[in-house]
Each structure stands twice: as structure tokens, then as C-alpha cells.
Amino acid sequence: MEEIKFHQANITQLEIKNVLNILNSGWLTTGPIVKKFENNFLKLFKKKFYCSAVNSCTSGLFLALKSIGIGKNDEVITTDLTFTSTVSSIYHCGAKPIIVDIDSNTFNISFESIKKKITKKTKCIIVVHYAGLPADIEKIYRYAKKRNIKVIEDAAHCLPTLFKGNYIGENYSDATVFSFYATKTLTTGEGGLVLSKNKKIIDYIKLNSLHGINKNTYDRYIKIKKNSKYDVINAGYKFNLTDLSASIGLAQLKLLKKNYLLRKKIAQIYFKYLKHHLIELPKKDDFEKKNSWHLFVIKVTKSKKKTRDGLVKHLINKKIGTSIHYVPIHRHSFWKKKLKISNKNFPNTEKAYNEILSLPIYPNLKKVQVKRIIKEIINYLN
Secondary structure, eight states, X not given: OOOBOSOOOOOOHHHHHXXXXXXXXXXXXXXXXXXXXXXXXXXXXXXXXXXXXXXXXXXXXXXXXXXXXXXXXXXXXEEXXXXXXXXXXXXXXXXXXXXXXXXXXXXXXXXXXXXXXXXXXXXXXXXXXXXXXXXXXXXXXXXXXXXXXXXXXXXXXXXXXXXXXEETTSSSOXXXXXXXXXXXXXXXXXXXXXXXXOHHHHXXXXXXXXXTBSSOHHHHHTSOOSOOOOOBOSOXXXXXXXXXXXXXXXXXXXXXXXXXXXXXHHHHHHHHHOOOTTEEOOOOOOSSEEOOOSOEEEEEXXXXXXXXXXXXXXXXXXXXXXXXXXXXXXXXXXXXXXXXXXXXXXXHHHHHHTTEEEEOOOTTOOHHHXXXXXXXXXXXXX
């Protein structure tokens, strides 16, 4: 029986060629290819933006928070249904993460829950667009702006998500952070990028992602100059993306539209054939919100004999990989203790966690494999 992995990276000869070119160039770390990748990424957007590539979305979130002055005694609101890095980024700034419940229909952050948690200490809201489906970012941003609260979008799942015809990050936030981790719709292996219309935010991130040094490494080592001295003007961090990683990203940018269409096609197969009274499918695209289909998350309604966990075991036995996105923040021992939160505070997230299951959806997945996944799900539920 053929194994169907939960995820498989779509790496072509173009990525391999780009990496070999870097290896043969004699320069592997941050340099001209990172800059080219940043410039090409900006071409996706209609308006004038600035961006800085970093070594992960986590680093990008941390630096974005630092760039807007988040620190001790500040509060930053975010969702319960997210990966720990969203919350740890706040924590490492010295600020207090304020975790709120989700909307039970979309699994995105609940606007009503946000409103209940706003205090005088609230300085920022991090909006996570869960699985690639955009949250109602316009409503959140307009509410926050009236109260002088900054908004950062955690867009780790969001290439090429559209909200009202524009890419996520284009209209309704102070900064948007993307992930290029191995499983994402665009990958650099490990990596991320911060996008903003505010040049000061990006200048801060560029400086502090590489030790707070005022001169880039490539110029110091490669370009022969009379003066190669540099100055450290801030303590900084080591969060830079490498040319080696950026070379993969350049190839992936060219494949972004094609890979999205392949993911969308797989989603359409699930929508067409995965039908059962114990299964609830994700929201379909509409005029306002178009999903990147980074994840395809179903809900498995618990019955007397059938459960989500039972389905997981069945699919494992049939050599089909799945995942759960995510174990909520309130269930992790560290955050539970540190933030003094419990299951009862997050009824929507708690219910979702017991029902959600992420199915395989990636460009290399074949139609016959998708149909096999569907068949085994229905076989179990029947």
C-alpha cells in the first residue's frame, strides 16, 4: 500500500539550479540574492511597500513587535488557535500575551472576544489568518485604529490569500509577517518576511536582524573598498535570511500561482466527493475572502462510535498522514501556568480542537491519492 504523506515539498529543477548557482558562487549567506528575493516579492503588491526577509516568521513577529515599541507592561492580544510562536514572540518582548477565543465558524480570532479584552495596556493585536482563510481584518483594524492600537498580521498561511481582491497585508495592518517554512505555500526551507508600508519599521528590522550593524556583510567581504569599517548602533539579533535560502524562494515565487491553482484543485476534489453527515468542510471562497488553501481542515462531529481520534488511527493504519492545527495555546503546560488560563475560558477553541483534522493538500498530491483519502474517511465513518 502506497504511503500518502501529510506534506511533501514541491521542489523542481529550478530550485535545485538556483541552489547550485549559489554554492558555486562562493557566497552563501545574506547578500544580493536576498535583496533580489525581497524586490521580487514586493512585485506581488499593487501599492508601495517595504520588506525585510528574515530567518523565520517567528523572528519576523518578534522584530515587528519590537519595531513598534512593544515591551514591558504592554498587552498584546492574539488568538488561542495558533502555533506557539505567535505567543512566544510577544512573551520574548517582555509584554503580556492576552489570549482570546475563536469564531466557531471560521476558526479565526473572535472580534467580540477582542473587544472584551481591550484595556489601557493593550498596545497591539496580532491577527492570525487561520489555515489561509482571512479573518475579518478590516473590522479589527478599524476598531483598533480608533483606539491607537497597532495591528500585526500573522500571515504564515497566507500566500496567496485575498481579502476583497487584495493580498493579505495590503490594506489593514501596520506590519504583516509571512512564513516560508518547509510546509508553506512558498518555501525557502526556513525563512520569513516582514512587509510594511512604514519604512521605519522595515529599517528597524533590517538593522536588527543582523546584529545592529550599519553595513551589510556582503559589501564588507566581497566589495574591495578603502574603508571596510562598520559600526554597531544597536545590540541587534541574528535573524538574517541567507542567499542560499533566498535562491529557493526566487524559484518558488515563479511557481506561486501554479502551486496555488494545484492546491485549489485538490480542495475542489475534497468539496465534491467528501460528503458525510459527520463531516463539516471548511468555508469555500467567496467574493471577499479567498483562501490560499495552505491547510484543508475538516471537522469530525463526535458520535457514539466515531471520533476524530478514531479517524486519525484508521488513516494511519491505511498509511495516510494527517495533522492537527493546532493544540490550542491554553492546553500547553507552559502557557497554561504562565498566563493563568484554562480550558473553560475558550469554549469555541476547545470544541474545535476536539473535532478538527488537517488533510493532505499540496501540489504534488495526485487526484487518485485524494480520492483514496476521501474513500478511507467515508469507510471509517460508515
